[in-house]
Amino acid sequence: MKLLTQALGLTLGVLTAALAEAQYTPFHHDPKLLLEGNWQSCFDERAGQFDEKIYDQPQLDLEVHLGPGDEFAIFKGIQDEHRDHRSPDNLLEPFRVRGPRQRWDLPQLVFEVARAGGSRHNCRSFWITLEPVRKQ
Numbered sequence: 001m002k003l004l005t006q007a008l009g010l011t012l013g014v015l016t017a018a019l020a021e022a023q024y025t026p027f028h029h030d031p032k033l034l035l036e037g038n039w040q041s042c043f044d045e046r047a048g049q050f051d052e053k054i055y056d057q058p059q060l061d062l063e064v065h066l067g068p069g070d071e072f073a074i075f076k077g078i079q080d081e082h083r084d085h086r087s088p089d090n091l092l093e094p095f096r097v098r099g100p101r102q103r104w105d106l107p108q109l110v111f112e113v114a115r116a117g118g119s120r121h122n123c124r125s126f127w128i129t130l131e132p133v134r135k136q
Contacts, residue, residue, distance in 0.1 A: 041067035
């Protein structure tokens with residue numbers, strides 16, 4: 001019985017870790033895009049806030065923040081400490097997606113976020129694309 005309990009605990013731990021990692025689901029349809037996929041920010045009751053994921057884009061020296069909730073941010077330079085999305089250093093204005101779709105045309109890239117449906121009431125789901133601007 002103890003072995004069964006340990007095996008069940010290990011299985012649940014692996015499944016929980018897999019679900020936590022599945023918040024961003026990449027979709028590699030277009031090779032010119034740096035990011036393309038579904039981002040889902042869910043409310044974490046233990047932390048008392050929505051999830052956030054940060055992607056470093058070293059080729060552009062940018063830091064891309066997905067979440068928490070309907071917030072997004074892009075900062076120049078890559079840092080270890082977290083940055084406030086309300087900061088004037090955030091290249092995205094507005095930094096919250098209020099409508100069905102938001103597009104930011106920046107000098108180095110185009111970032112587009114569209115609300116996606118979902119069945120979980122405690123999650124915000126978005127389709128995102130991040131594309132570098134190609135010089136003509």
